[in-house]
Amino acid sequence: MKDKEELDWLPSDSEISLEREVNEEGAGFIYNHEFNKRMRELHTTYDLREVMTYESKDTAEPIIMGDVEAFRYGFTYPESEFRNFTKSTLTKILKNFVEFSSLADIPIAKSIVNNPTNIVFSYNELVHNTVMFLTQLFDLEGVRAQVKAYLMNPHTYKTRGLIPALEYLLTNEPRITESEKSVISKMLNFLQE
Numbered sequence: 001m002k003d004k005e006e007l008d009w010l011p012s013d014s015e016i017s018l019e020r021e022v023n024e025e026g027a028g029f030i031y032n033h034e035f036n037k038r039m040r041e042l043h044t045t046y047d048l049r050e051v052m053t054y055e056s057k058d059t060a061e062p063i064i065m066g067d068v069e070a071f072r073y074g075f076t077y078p079e080s081e082f083r084n085f086t087k088s089t090l091t092k093i094l095k096n097f098v099e100f101s102s103l104a105d106i107p108i109a110k111s112i113v114n115n116p117t118n119i120v121f122s123y124n125e126l127v128h129n130t131v132m133f134l135t136q137l138f139d140l141e142g143v144r145a146q147v148k149a150y151l152m153n154p155h156t157y158k159t160r161g162l163i164p165a166l167e168y169l170l171t172n173e174p175r176i177t178e179s180e181k182s183v184i185s186k187m188l189n190f191l192q193e
Contacts, residue, residue: 029078035070036082042067043089049096052129062129064093068136075142087146094150097130101165127165128173135183144186151190163191 051063074086100123137143150156166184169176
């Protein structure tokens, strides 16, 4: 009954927005329910390789590119719990990036992703799509720091396969943009430090 009394001040025809302003350290930050919901969905997805593929043969960008703004939002969110969800999700993407990059030099290596369209993709595409995605986020200090820490971690022993995969993209992939080349160069510097 108390809850009903607290809501009695609202006009019955009012529209309650799912966006609200966050106070204190995040003054002016707008809460976005859709980004929050999407990041939690991505975080609970067991295998994120499916979002690193294309929705169909006619699609110009991998599915994950539709989530760039949700990641940007998550990395700038003033509340640490949600920032941690976002960082954890990026770690899962980086883990796949590193693990499957060692297979990228096998041109015939294919993987069927468990998605409704059963898209088959090469590991080179997974590496390229991850670079494409990271390029959209690399201007954020938190993203650069996390990528650097992950790639330089001595326990991430599989990063050795990433160097040839990134070098292959630089020299053999005609679709690589100048921005992507810059991010690849920075990642190669991290790996060779």
